[in-house]
Amino acid sequence: MQPPLQSQIQSQIQPQIVVIKIGTSSLSHPESGDLQLATIAKLVEAIVHLRREGHSVILVSSGAVGIGCGRLGLKQRPRKISKKQAVAAVGQGRLMRIYDDFFGSLQQPVAQVLLTRGNLIQRQHYMNVHATFHELLAMGVVPIVNENDTVAVDELKFGDNDTLSALVASLVEADWLFLLTDVDRLYSDDPRQNPDAQPIEFVEHSELQDLRQAIGEKQALGAQGGGTQWGTGGMTTKLDAARIASAAGVRTVITRGAFPDRLSAILHGENFGTQFAAQPKTVNARKRWIAYGMVPLGKLFLDDGAVKAVILKGRSLLPAGIIQVEGKFEANDSVSLCDREGKEIARGISNYSSHDILRILGSQSEDIPKLLGFDGEETVIHRDNLVGL
Template identity: 45%
Template sequence: MVVYRNAQNTHRPTKSSLTLVIKVGTSSICDEKTHYPLLGNLSRIVETILELKRKGHRIVLVTSAAVGTGLRRLNLNEKPGKLAAVQAIAAVGQGRLMSMYDDLFGQFNQPVAQILLTRNDLADRSQYLNAVNCLEQLLDMGVVPIVNENDTISVSEIKFGDNDTLSAITAGMVKADYLFLMTDVDCLYTDNPRSNPDARPVHVCEDIDALREEITVTSPGSALGTGGMVTKLVAADLATAAGVTTVIARGSTPESILPIIADDKSAPAHTRFVAKPKPLIDRKWWILHGLHTAGTIVIETDVGESIADGAARSGSSGASLYAHSVTKVEGNFVEHQAVRLVVQHTDNGVTDFVTVAKGIVNYSAAEIIRIMHARESDIIDSLGYKDADCIIHRDNMATSL
């Protein structure tokens, strides 16, 4: 794989009207020390979005900085460690943040809409589809949806973790052509360019797993933000799997988005992650990335079996998962929750655990433990009833290989 090459020959969306998701981080919105809003940056972001809309494109803005804006509003110097305090600060900041966006877009009579999400909002299929339909309707109406995580009620179990991940999931929901991750550097480097003068820029990436082995990304993000280059790689992985071309670019120059999507050779430096040619269908995408992972089911390979053989028995190759293939259950999940499927493979005394899929179970952890060594016909004997023939049906399973 060639990582460091010119971006001219990669496949790109060529439609005249594109759907773009633009994620703006806290460092592009608030000063890290004073927490004052960077109105110059915000104005340039708004002007760029308006120019994109004038060219016929549909735009979703994913924004951070609710906590940073709340700190400024409350005259606090730093983010507290107590969860309830952070949630309260986010509640104060979210209203102020939306007010700034509404004022800026309002100068040009551009309507905006606030969308606050948690992962729990997308865990139910009907709620997920409602969110998708709402976003689509707003775009059809010419509104700019402004998406943020609902930090006022989010806890670790239902958080996306960071807005990079949220932006990737949003891009998958609206079937975006591009996801732009705007940050405080112009592109991804093989190492931190501030401390390593030999760090090289990565212009194009077609294989994120291979890229991870060739670069060093350890930065946790700013004092106010939760992301960094690590989370941007995760987001790029999620988005490209949904067929979305993902770009890392400098947040202080959002106008660079225009030449990038126009394939202008004079476009500033950026990193482009090429979308997968065969993206996941909507339901499989929802299972993998919309549902909270409540537990783990382990399938152990037999002697002489490869990981691929174990994956085939797990059902991740297109078949359903049956009880006789399960060797271990972890977690205290219930029926209709999502679990990861892991293949345990031992070779020359070395044991590897490889996640191969994620699926929605028909039975609880306790029920699976009771029946996992029984044959299909023994489920009734084991439980006294049978809700389904298999542990996970193939229609409710999405591969992650």
């Protein structure tokens, strides 16, 4: 893993779209859950500085549940979903008031944007959210985004704000995604327990999956694994977010939230944190929605020939290449495409239900009418509705 050449990043850069995600671990004290107002003040100053440099900025901020716990005198994050939603309702207003006060003192307008996964699943809703973000950015507003915990249900939750921030970065076609956390960068092991742990400065997109698997096996090692009692994220979720953003053409950086002044320095070529290379922006907005806006409701396992046809040749998926179906879904639902080992290689919108695919898998397209009793599509997933990951 080699760091990028500094010459690849101009010292005088053009205006960029920047998404910044800050987690509960950076916003609050680990023991009490109380807000670290000094960190918020520095973050606001850094964002306003980026705005004055000409950049558009979106802030994805955790903290509503943590602040709600503090306001209600709770000693730990609630587990019951209805109680957590109620606590989030208490905390979200307080969180926005704090941000509005800090940004307002520097004459920077802000807006609250609360999202659930349902806002991205339906194509029209997705486009409406896209338009709203770009109108806000055009007016010079900093949108402050959080998951709408008060109404979200489990099947329509992002799960963590790392994922939410990556999906927002993909949605708005951002140039940069900054994941601010309580460590300065990614390491080969937990540096608090292993003095020989090596810092990782740069990760190619092709290396992300192996790195994610290696870090996932070290979940018990503190900073490299799950989040704090006040937060839901961890290093593994940040790697998942980096994979989403990188695939969407967004350069991603994991860096320490206590030093938000470094954000501008990174944009100008300084090497802080761990940077993840961005894939070329070759996928259109509709296919980005298929890949990351929709929620896959099932899996199709493909033989080696189908994997090559779909990924290397960009062809449609035919029933002959399908060897196994997992999950229950209907026609026009999103599904994951996996190789024989279960590695997800693509996503797409299925022309058939899982029930019908089980009846035609392994068959030739011309046999579909006989097997199903009606004239159906020749393809299980047309190439226009399919995107590789």
